[in-house]
Amino acid sequence: MVLSVKITRRTPRRAFALYVAVFSCSANPDAQWLMPMRLVTWNINSLRLRLPRLDDLVAALAPDIICLQETKVPDPLFPEEAVRALGFEHLHYKGMKSYNGVAILSRHPITPVENLPGWYGKEDCRHVGAVISTPSGPVELHDFYVPAGGDIPDPDTNPKFAHKLAFVEEVTEWFAGRKPERAILVGDLNIAPLEHDVWSHKQLLKIVSHTPPETERLNRWLETGFVDAMRHFVPPQEKLYTWWSYRNRDWQKSNRGRRLDHVWVTPDLVPNLSGMTVVREARDWVSPSDHVPVVVDFQF
């Protein structure tokens, strides 16, 4: 139901009071006069190569904020003009040559969160944060790219796996000490925590991204004060993937996917959630990323 009252100079005081009362009851997420905010997270796997795909994404979905991972571009070479031309004037990014790199693109002003830890002493461009202002107050947004961890799930023989486990432990400690409120955390976390976040739980238990040491650590990170916003919309017994390897001839036919990309919110923002979409069709775009965008809609 849509209620609207046109306010004019002649509107009687009582009608104005009614309008104010109706407006201020709109904490209901169905209310249409709240400000919608559409957020996308996407491991783009090279921002410069896939700028045309970013254009497609913006044209199709009109997001307000886009969080990217694996931009693979050093800061001085970031394609600011091209991104501004898509309507995103407010940028906060951290990149390096060849690897990693994260970026927050926003249509509306944002305030970067400064002095975030470099993690594992590496400063390898895996985390940026920014504060968004909304009609109901500021919201803190974190964009992460967790190390993939190599092939062998043994921290003693594989330093990349040791890095991954330690990275998740460090960020967990940091969030535990911070007790986040009105926060959103997104990114390629490179871990598929639930049985139905992978195509075969049994076959992947010893495969990096779904091993118990990883999924246990990801759960501890989540439990520092977040809710899994994707699983808020899709029950845990339903398969849900965001990544399909390039190494499958026919990704749709084999459908050996994993849910490596995540959107978490603090419980105080759960009432603001209004929808979630995994943009599966993006896996079939020309020159696709191996990850697809995840869209989350809020009403603030």
Place this chain on the structure above:
DNA sequence: ATGGTAGAGGTTCTA
């Protein structure tokens, strides 16, 4: 049991 593909930037690494 194995290898399959993609991106960056070089003659190999990371995913």
